[in-house]
Amino acid sequence: MTESSLRHIVIVGGGAAGLELATKLGDSLGRRQRARVTLIDRSRTHIWKPLLHSIAAGSLRRSQHELNYMAQGHWHHFRYRNGEMTGLDRALKKITLAPTVDDEGREISPESHLSYDTLIIAVGSVTNDFGTPGxxxxxxxxxxxxxxxxxxxxxxxxxxxxxxxxxxxxxxxxxxxxxxxxxxxxxxxxxxxxxxxxxxxxxxxxxxxxxxxxxxxxxxxxxxxxxxxxxxxxxxxxxxxxxxxxxxxxxxxxxxxxxxxxxxxxxxxxxxxxxxxxxVQAPAFLAGIAGLETNRINQLAVRPTLQTTLDDDIFAIGDCASCPRPGFPQNVPPRAQAAHQQSDFMVKQVGNLLAGRPLAEFTYHDFGSLVSLGKYSTIGNLMGALVGRGFLIEGTFARLMYRSLYKMHEAALHGRTRTLLGLVAPGARPAPTVKLH
CATH class of the missing domain: 3.50.50.60 (FAD/NAD(P)-binding domain)
Structure with a gap:
């Protein structure tokens, strides 16, 4: 079977959900030539979004936590395309990528189109200023x-x-x-x-x-x-x-x-x-894109299978998806743990697609919330299936739990062994041999 005849899975958005999904699908399908996997993001590097407040405050160095998409794709058997999705043709099953330019305004790549068999949109969320003047x-x-x-x-x-x-x-x-x-x-x-x-x-x-x-x-x-x-x-x-x-x-x-x-x-x-x-709201370009159903904050409406309501070949996960939560008055919340769970779910869902099996339905599990207050404290609650009922945690134990969330993300990207090694030897973190960004 030639590469061009393989099912092409295109993931738009390299945040936590999109990058974890591309990595896992690359390792399980791309490496075995069972499917082609392509990740698209307008940035060249990834940083776990919950770290941004620490970068803004100056307590964390951005360079120590950046992951290069090109290198990650090389290591984990998926292709990375630098670009921003601006359009979608559902009939032709193509997405449009805007041209990219450098800091001097010179074009790096022209406007282009990319075909897909399965499209997974994971573009996350952006700030919602509610139209406030200034x-x-x-x-x-x-x-x-x-x-x-x-x-x-x-x-x-x-x-x-x-x-x-x-x-x-x-x-x-x-x-x-x-x-x-x-x-x-x-x-x-x-x-x-x-x-x-x-x-x-x-x-x-x-x-x-x-x-x-x-x-x-x-x-x-x-x-x-x-x-x-x-x-x-x-x-x-x-x-x-x-x-x-x-x-x-x-x-x-x-x-x-x-x-x-x-x-x-x-x-x-x-x-x-x-x-x-x-x-927060989903990016503005999603509002009614290609006739797909969206809500007032631009999220794509999806069924419990995470397929969009009007197109079986297009899925949405993470903050940009409006996903029902049976038995609850509100949809799945736009939180990091939901994105992580949906990413794991989509790995199995793609396996169902390739095998011709019926698609499963996503169930969200709320494991509680943690808030890090820097060097002063960490506070939160654990709940749900993890402990049976909710209880408040703070201090050292809460701080360790908060750190474990990031380590879970790193493990999804680098594997458990390398992540554990990174705890005792930070130099074990993978890095390209040349600067790629």
Whole structure:
């Protein structure tokens, strides 16, 4: 059987779900020449999204955790295409990829088309600013490593600028406003409390961290972490307040300004840096793409098999999928553990497709939630089949559990043996012999 005659499985999106799926299918099908597997992503490297707040705060080096897609494809028998999906022709079973350009605006690759037999869309989610005036212009989202690095540079530059200016630090000059007190917002607030002070300690003696530095966490809901159990919310807010983070719940943002945030009651909170971490939606290009059914936040409607409702050859997984959850009033939540479970499920589902067996139906299992508050604490709850019922955990045990989530992701990409070796010998992490990005 020639390569061109093999079933072509195209995965769009190299986030946690897409990359884990491409790796597993490459190892199980690509290596044995049972199918062709292609992964498409507009970036050249992958970073586990829950790490972005640490990159933004400056407590984690981006280069230590980046994985090159080209190298991963070479090691695990799938092909990687650098590009951004912009269109879909269901009749011809082709997707359109936008042209790519370099930093100088020179074209790297022209607009192109790629045929598929099975298409799996795993493009994740982006920030939803709800059309708030000034949000796109003045607030920094944390969707990509580039945005996280950009925020960190702005934070360091703001501190150096305050140190070198002739006058005293003005009110608001070193204030940071974080809009949205979900996991990303709360974790970033705690990390910034430590890292901003660490930056100042490196010789920036004209800045008083207790007087000049202010972190404000703004949430429209009546409590932080509104999607998580109340006891986690209460414990998290208590710790944030002890750290000196100003928590503003029940506060709706009406406008983001060049030098602050305006609330719906007219109050203006001065701020040099604004981070938007409130709300998510699927990328805009999915809205009604090729006539497929989507919801108000652009998610593709899928059946329990994870097939889109109007096309059996197109699947969607992760944050971009609106997946029913039988017996529950709401769909499967857009969370990392759901994406991981759907990725594992799709490996078996593709096996069913190739074998001509009936497709299975996805069941989501909620194993609880964990929130890392940097060096200060980790807090969360374990629940469901893992322990029988929910209970609160925090401190060292919770921190170990949080780290284990990342190790599970690494194990899916590199194998358990290499991941375990990486715990005692960080140099065991695979890396290409030449720089590829």
């Amino acid at each position: 949000a796109r212009q003045f607030a920094v989202p944390l969707e990509t490593p580039e945005q996280a690095s950009r925020f960190n540079r702005r934070l360091v530059n703001a501190c150096v600028r305050a140190q070198n200016q002739g006058s005293a630090v003005r009110p608001g000059q070193l204030y940071v406003a974080i809009i949205g007190a979900g996991a990303t917002g709360t974790e970033l607030a705690a990390e910034l409390h430590h890292t901003a002070r660490a930056i100042i300690a490196y010789g920036l003696d004209r800045i008083d961290p207790e007087h000049d530095l202010r972190i404000v966490l703004i949430e429209a809901a009546p409590r932080v972490l509104p999607a998580l159990p109340e006891r986690i919310s209460a414990s998290t807010q208590e710790l944030l307040v002890k750290l000196g983070v100003e928590v503003r719940t029940g506060a709706r943002v009406a406008e983001v300004l060049a030098d602050g945030v305006k609330l719906s009651d007219g109050e203006i909170i001065p701020s040099e840096l604004v981070v938007w971490s409130a709300g």
